[in-house]
Amino acid sequence: MIFLVRFLKFLTSFLLAALVAGLGVAAAYAGKWARELPDYRQLDNLTRSLGAETKVYARDNTPLGSLIPKIGEQAISRTLVTLDEISPFMISALISNEDRRFFEHYGLDPYGLLRQFRRLSQGENVQGGSTLTNQLVKNTLLLEEYNQARTPDRKLKEWMLSVQIERSFTKEEILQNYLNTIYWGDGGPVELYGIYSASQAYFRTTPKALTLAQSAYLTALVPRAGRYFDYKAVRPIMKILLARMVEDKWITQAQADAAWQEKLQPRGWQVTYDAAGNISSAKLVDPSAKELKAVTSTRAPHFVRQVEQELVRTFGQDVVYGSGGLRVYTTLDPKIQTAVETASREASGLPPGATLAATIMDPYTAEVLGMVGQKLNGTQPPDDWNNAAQGQRQIGSTIKPLLYTTALSTGLRQDHREEDRPVSFPCPVGCKDGVYEPQNFEGATTYRNMTIREALDRSLNLVTVRLADRIGLETLFAKIRQLGIPPNDGTGLAAALGAVETTPIKMAAAYAPFVNGGGYRAPRYITRVTNARGAVLYDAANDPLRPVRVWTPQIAYLGLNLIEGVVNDLTPAQGGLATKAKFGDWPVAGKTGTSNGPKDFWFVGTTPLYTGAVWVGKQKGGDMPVNYYSGEVNAPIWRRMMELAHAGRSVTQFTPPPGIVFDEAPDPGYLPGVKMAFLDPRYRDAANTTTEAQAPPPTVYRETSYARVSSDPRTVIISLDRSTNRLATEFTPPQNVVQRRIYVEELPAYAPDDSPKPLADEKPDPDALKAARNEGGAPEAKTEPLGKPPTGTPAPKSPPTTP
Numbered sequence: 001m002i003f004l005v006r007f008l009k010f011l012t013s014f015l016l017a018a019l020v021a022g023l024g025v026a027a028a029y030a031g032k033w034a035r036e037l038p039d040y041r042q043l044d045n046l047t048r049s050l051g052a053e054t055k056v057y058a059r060d061n062t063p064l065g066s067l068i069p070k071i072g073e074q075a076i077s078r079t080l081v082t083l084d085e086i087s088p089f090m091i092s093a094l095i096s097n098e099d100r101r102f103f104e105h106y107g108l109d110p111y112g113l114l115r116q117f118r119r120l121s122q123g124e125n126v127q128g129g130s131t132l133t134n135q136l137v138k139n140t141l142l143l144e145e146y147n148q149a150r151t152p153d154r155k156l157k158e159w160m161l162s163v164q165i166e167r168s169f170t171k172e173e174i175l176q177n178y179l180n181t182i183y184w185g186d187g188g189p190v191e192l193y194g195i196y197s198a199s200q201a202y203f204r205t206t207p208k209a210l211t212l213a214q215s216a217y218l219t220a221l222v223p224r225a226g227r228y229f230d231y232k233a234v235r236p237i238m239k240i241l242l243a244r245m246v247e248d249k250w251i252t253q254a255q256a257d258a259a260w261q262e263k264l265q266p267r268g269w270q271v272t273y274d275a276a277g278n279i280s281s282a283k284l285v286d287p288s289a290k291e292l293k294a295v296t297s298t299r300a301p302h303f304v305r306q307v308e309q310e311l312v313r314t315f316g317q318d319v320v321y322g323s324g325g326l327r328v329y330t331t332l333d334p335k336i337q338t339a340v341e342t343a344s345r346e347a348s349g350l351p352p353g354a355t356l357a358a359t360i361m362d363p364y365t366a367e368v369l370g371m372v373g374q375k376l377n378g379t380q381p382p383d384d385w386n387n388a389a390q391g392q393r394q395i396g397s398t399i400k401p402l403l404y405t406t407a408l409s410t411g412l413r414q415d416h417r418e419e420d421r422p423v424s425f426p427c428p429v430g431c432k433d434g435v436y437e438p439q440n441f442e443g444a445t446t447y448r449n450m451t452i453r454e455a456l457d458r459s460l461n462l463v464t465v466r467l468a469d470r471i472g473l474e475t476l477f478a479k480i481r482q483l484g485i486p487p488n489d490g491t492g493l494a495a496a497l498g499a500v501e502t503t504p505i506k507m508a509a510a511y512a513p514f515v516n517g518g519g520y521r522a523p524r525y526i527t528r529v530t531n532a533r534g535a536v537l538y539d540a541a542n543d544p545l546r547p548v549r550v551w552t553p554q555i556a557y558l559g560l561n562l563i564e565g566v567v568n569d570l571t572p573a574q575g576g577l578a579t580k581a582k583f584g585d586w587p588v589a590g591k592t593g594t595s596n597g598p599k600d601f602w603f604v605g606t607t608p609l610y611t612g613a614v615w616v617g618k619q620k621g622g623d624m625p626v627n628y629y630s631g632e633v634n635a636p637i638w639r640r641m642m643e644l645a646h647a648g649r650s651v652t653q654f655t656p657p658p659g660i661v662f663d664e665a666p667d668p669g670y671l672p673g674v675k676m677a678f679l680d681p682r683y684r685d686a687a688n689t690t691t692e693a694q695a696p697p698p699t700v701y702r703e704t705s706y707a708r709v710s711s712d713p714r715t716v717i718i719s720l721d722r723s724t725n726r727l728a729t730e731f732t733p734p735q736n737v738v739q740r741r742i743y744v745e746e747l748p749a750y751a752p753d754d755s756p757k758p759l760a761d762e763k764p765d766p767d768a769l770k771a772a773r774n775e776g777g778a779p780e781a782k783t784e785p786l787g788k789p790p791t792g793t794p795a796p797k798s799p800p801t802t803p
Contacts, residue, residue, distance in 0.1 A: 053066040053067070053325045054066060054067040054308075054311070054320055054321065054325040054326040054327075054328060055325065055326070055327055055328065056304050056307055056328045056330060057327070057328065057329050057330065058300075058330060058332045058333070058334050058337075059329070059330065059331055059332060059333055059527065060333075060334060061329070062334060064299060064300055064303070064304050064330065064332065065299070065300075065301070065304050066325075067304070067308050067311075067320065067321070067325075068190060079194065079196040079197065080180050080194070080196070081179075081180065081194075081195060081196050081207050082176060083172055083175065083176045083179075085206075085207055085208050086179060086195055086207040086208065086210075087207060087208055087209065087210040087211075087215055089210060089211065089212040089214075089215040089216075089251070090179075090195065090207060090210050090215040090218065090219070091175065091179070092215075092245060092248075092250035092251070093212075093215040093216050093218075093219040093241060093245060093250075094132075094178075094179065094215075094219050094222070095132075095175075095248075095250075096241060096244045096245045096248050096250060097219045097220075097222070097241050097244065098132055098135070098219075098222065099130075099131045099132040100244075100248060101131075102131065102132050102171065102175070103171055105131060105166075132174065132175065132178050133165055133166055133174055133178075135178060135182075136165070136174060136177055136178045136181065137161045137165065179194065179195045179207075180193075180194045180195065180196075181193060181194060182194065182195065182198070182222055183225065184197065184198035184201070184202075184218070184221060184222070184225055185198075185201075185221065185225030185226070185228055185290075186225070187201050187290065187291050187292040188288060188290075188291025188292065189291065189292070189384060190291075190292050192225075192292070195207045195218075197292060198218050198221075199214075199218075200292060201267065201290040201291070201292050202214075202217070202218065202228075202266050202267050202290055203266065203267065204267065211259070211262065212242075212251065212255060212256075212258075212259040212262075213238075213259040213260070213262040213264045214264065216238040216241050216242055216245075216259060217234065217238060217264060217266060219241060220234050220237040220238055220241065221234075228266070228290070229284065229287070231266065231269055231271060231279070231282045231284070232279055232282055235278075235279060238260075239260065242256040242259055242260060243256065260277040261273075261275075261276070261277035262277075266290070267289040267290040268284055268285060268286045268287050268288070268289035268290055269282060269283070269284055269285070270282070270283045270285050271283075299337070300332055300337050300370075300371065301381070301382065301384075302371055302372060302373035302374070302382070302386040302388060302389070303330070303332055303337070303368070303370075303371045303525070305384070305386060306368075306371070306386060306389045306525055307328060307330055307525050307526060308320070310525050310526055311326070311328060311526070311529070314538070315529070315537065319537075325531075325532050326529055326530065326531055326532070326537070327529070327530045327531070327532065327534075328526060328528075328529050329526070329527050329528040329529070330525055330526055330527060331362075331367035331368050331369060331524055331525055331526070331527055332368070332369065332370065332371075332525075333369040333370060335645070336360050336369040336370035336610075336645050337369070337370040337371070338370075338644070339360070339370060339641045339642075339644035339645040340358050340359065340360055340370035340371065340372050340641045340645075341370075341372055341376055342640070342641070342644055343358060343637050343638075343640040343641035343644065344356060344358060344372045344374075344375055344376040344637070344641075345376045345377065345378070346640060347375065347636075347637045347640075349632065349633055349636065350375065350616055350633065351616070351624045351625050351628045351633070352625070353618055353622075354375070354616050354617060354618055354624065355374050355375040355383075355387065355616075355617070355618070355619050356372075356374070356375045356387070356614065356615060356616045356617075356637065357371075357372065357373050357374070357386070357387035357388035357391060357503075357504045357613075357614070357615045358370075358371070358372050358388065358504065358612065358613070358614045358615075358637060358638070358641055359371045359372075359388050359504050359505050359508055359612060359613055360508075360610050360611070360612040360641060360642070360645055361505075361508050361509065361512065361523060361610070361611055361612070362610065362611075363511075363512035363513075363514075363515045363516045363606060363610065363611040364512075364515075364516045365521065365524065365545070366509055366512060366521035366522060366523050366524050366545065367524050367525075367527075368505065368523050368524065368525050369610070369645075370641075370645070371386075371388045371389070371505070372388065373385065373386030373387045373388040373389065373390070373391075374386075374387060383619075385619065387503075387504070387615060387617075387619075388503065388504045388505055388615075389503055389504075389505045390503065391503055391504070391615065392501040392502060392503060393501060393502070393503070393595065393599075393600045393615060393617060394498055394499060394500065394501050394595035394596070394599065394600055395485075395498045395500055395501070395502055395507060395593055395595070395600070395602060396497070396498035396593030396594045396595040396600060396602055396630075397459045397497070397498055397591060397592060397593040397594065397602075398498065398507060398591050398592070398593035398602045398603075398604045399480070399485075399495070399496065399497070399498045399500055399593070400456055400459065400464055400496075400497075400498075400591060401456065401511070401514070401559055401562060401563045401566075401591050402476070402479060402480055402483065402485075402510065403464065403467065403468055403471075403476050403496055404452055404456050404464075404467065404559065404562055405514075405551065405555060405556070405558065405559030405562065406471060406475060406476055406479045406689060407452065407467050407470070407471050408555055408558045408559065408562075408687065409479075409551055409552075409555045409687050409688065409689035410471050410475065410687060410689045410690070410691060411684075411687045412452070412471075413678055413679075414451060414452060414453040414558065414561070414562065414676045414677065414678065415451045415452075415453070415665070415666050415676065416451065416452050417449050417450060417451055417452070418449070418450070418452060418455065418463040418466040418467055418470070419448070419449050419450075419462070419463070419466065419739075420440070420445055420446045420447065420448050420449075420450055420455065420460050420462050420463050421445060421447045421448075421462065421734070421737060421739065422437065422439075422445065422462065422737060422738035422739060423437070423438070423462060423465065423466060423717075423738065423739040424436060424437040424738055424739065425437075425465075425469070425492075425493055427492060436492060436493055436494070437738065438461045438462060438465050438493070438494070438497060439461060439462070440460050440461050440462055441459065441461070441594075445462065445734075446460075447734050447737075450463065450670075451665070451666065452467060453562060453565055453569075453665070453671075453676060454670055454671070455467075456562055456563075456565070456566060456591075457565055457566055457569045457570055457576075457577075458570075458575060458577075459566075459577060459591075459592070461497050464496055464497060465493050465496055465497065467496075468493055468495075468496035469493065471691060472691045473492070473493065473495065473496070474691075475689065475691045476495070476496060477495070479550065479689070480500070480510070482520060482548050482550045483509070483510040483513070483520050483550060484502075484506050484509055484510060484520065484522060485500060485502045485506060485507075485510055487500050488500055488501060498593055498595060499595075499596075504602075504604075504613040504614070504615045505523050505613070506523070507602070507604045507613045508523075508604060508611050508612055508613040509521065509522065509523050509611075510604075511590075511604050511605070511606055511611050511613075512606070512611045513550050513551060513556050514556055514557075514559050514560040514563065514589065514606060515556075515560060515589075515606045515607075515608060515611065515654065516547075516556075517553040517556055517657065518549060518550055518551035518552055518553055518555060518556035519547025519548065519549055519550065520547055520548040520550045521545050521547050521548075522545070524540070524545060526538065526540070527539075527540045527541075528540065528541075551689075552686040552687075552688060553657040553659075553686075554657055554658075554659045554660060554679055554683055554686035554687075555686055555687060555688075555689075557654075557656050557657055557660055557677060558660070558677050558678075558679070560589050560606075560654060561589075561676070561677035563589040563590055563591050563605070563606075564587065564588070564589040564654070565674070566578050566589070566590065566591050566592075567579065567581055567582060567588050567589060567590055567605070568582070568588075569671055569674055576631075577591075577592045577630075577631045578590055578591065578592050578603065578605070578631055578635055579631075579635075580631060580632070580635040580636050580639060581603060581605055581635040581636075581638050581639050581642075582639065583639045583642060583643040583646075584643060584646070584651070585651045586607050586608075586642075586646055586651055587607060587608065587653055587654050588605055588606075588607055588642075589605060589606055589607075589654070590603060590604055590605020590606065590635075590638070591603070591604060591605070592629075592630040592631045592634065592635065593630060594629070594630050597622075597623040597624065598623065598624050598626065598628070599617055599618070599621060599622065599623055599624060600615060600616075600617045601615070601616040601617060601624065601628070601629075601630040601633050601634050602614070602615055602616075602630055602634060603630055603631075603634035603635045603637075603638045605638060605642075607642065607646065608652045608653060608654055608655075609645075609646060609649065609652070610642065610645055610646070612638060612641065612642060613638075614634045614637045614638045614641075615634070616630075616633050616634055616637075656677065658680075658683070659679060659680045659682070659683030659686055660677050660678070660679070660680065661677075661678050661679075661680050662675040662676065662677055662678070663675065663676055663678060664676070716747065717739050718739065718747070718750055719732075719737050719738070719739050720737070720738050720739070720750065721736050721737065721752075726750055726751065726752045727750050727751060727752050729752055
């Protein structure tokens, strides 16, 4: 008996000691976890910041829309609402389904905890039993921990925070915050958080207008949003929920029966029912129907999205989507935006399957005044992809004015001549037979020596590549880099014909220096940014955008005069490419462009007030029909948006700077009366571009007895007969003549078969070579009538009307 008493005392002491030790350990861990807990008082600020809106305004302070907040990189659709703005059916359905004792517990449900401990003791996963307060903590304060790996202390932290929140917030505040933070699934560009986004995505209604049936459906998605894809499986869950709501006295049985018989149609589903409310058939026809846009915008969604990207790049996501949001004042002009949108909607001549992008900017400030990134159709929302600012497309012949103006900046003149006849260049990689042999549009060739003004008017590729070869590709590349258009790697001379990719916005910015005096500015979208309290974070007035000096004012005007000629020199009957861009009495200068395929159609142009670009093509690439031309498709769209943008404005003219003189075109048979712009000799220093060191030296051609010699001492340009790959003779048909640059020592291998072959150590006539290398310009060639080959040769195809 004594032994038993001693054993019981020992056991009691041991248990007390173990309990004290256990309490000590528990207290230590509790203290540690308490120190690691986030401040529960942050709940107020956190839910507000997740609903914070960054508001965007046009230049006249009219609202454009709001930017949706993000969690990490994922946009979320979350507009905060109060309990008064939510249907009572939705509130009661959520409580019956998720936490029936919500108004009775203090953050922890004892019955739920007992269920969880029982599952733990049986080795089962812990599930269920969470209160709405627990779930609110998981969705906000402990969101990062729940996105990471599970830890044993995570649930205890959740319980501790829940108790703290219940002591500090009312039940109504907790319920309201929970309804604003529930995850309701994938909304396409955004994630659906909160009752507002769920109501919009699944039923295109407001939370206040949700019916009992709609509320039951949304509640059934709360534990697992993927149930959306199996509507038949959701119906039994809804029936159980309606019965629970009757049991909890939230609704009557008659209301439950009426809700069950409601012919519910979630977005994307086609469902038929029998008279009793049971499903007859259910088919998911369009899962994307519940998608929401990443930008809530009243207008100009593509512009607003670009503004959003600029903001995040400048300030970071935390500032843009948190801290109460921002107030962003932009460059967009509502009148100009309406003009661009109207032109997009009215565009009726697009090739099948094509879309478009269009923009207008102020060439003096580079402020983007209007933009559409897709073909607009009525009031239908456009696709999200912004072809105006995101679509990298080959620019075709719109690069030619940049090349020709660069050539003028090296000292050449508009009446500089190049030959329009076949030519080839060594091409060690990616070219057939190791040579690059460009062709004019549709292969048409005039076989004439012509001014570069005429060549640009007709957009002749053969003259263009000769000009690029003359000044050197690196000279051109240096200029277009200054204009915000970096060349693609490995394009070679094809870059001079437009094998370079960029966006319509950047092309408009690249043409702005023609009219603003030669200065390049990157496109600008934002003028002022403040936080919600009015503190200024950015002001363009205090951050002047300094232009990059690309050309002198004189050279810029010479380039402008060239592209004025493209629009005005030729009539449509003469092959004018851009005549359809003209409107009213306003002066217009611009250039069409078409990439190989054809795939991409362009028109980029300017007036004294505005510069703009229009691109037309297929969204995912692919060839366009061959019977469409950029002058027929793009130029009218550009004209329409510009005539609307200029409405009510007084007509002004392009004004030449000092140092410009005018003279008539030198060819009596071409462009009679047209005035070309030239540098006054006293301003010759305005042509101040030097060729890049790594560029080949300018090519100066002179005739010898059997070759044309270049100023590069190592090479000559020879005329070959395509059919024999030998030097052409007077008997070679013009269409068979192709020019190639070869090394001097290779000349003997190209002697005609019926000519005496020089000995291996013979060299070309040294006097001819010396004369060619020392003289400064090409000889004046006899001018042939337009479209006719040299005398005594068959007539080639008619002059091209190149895009």
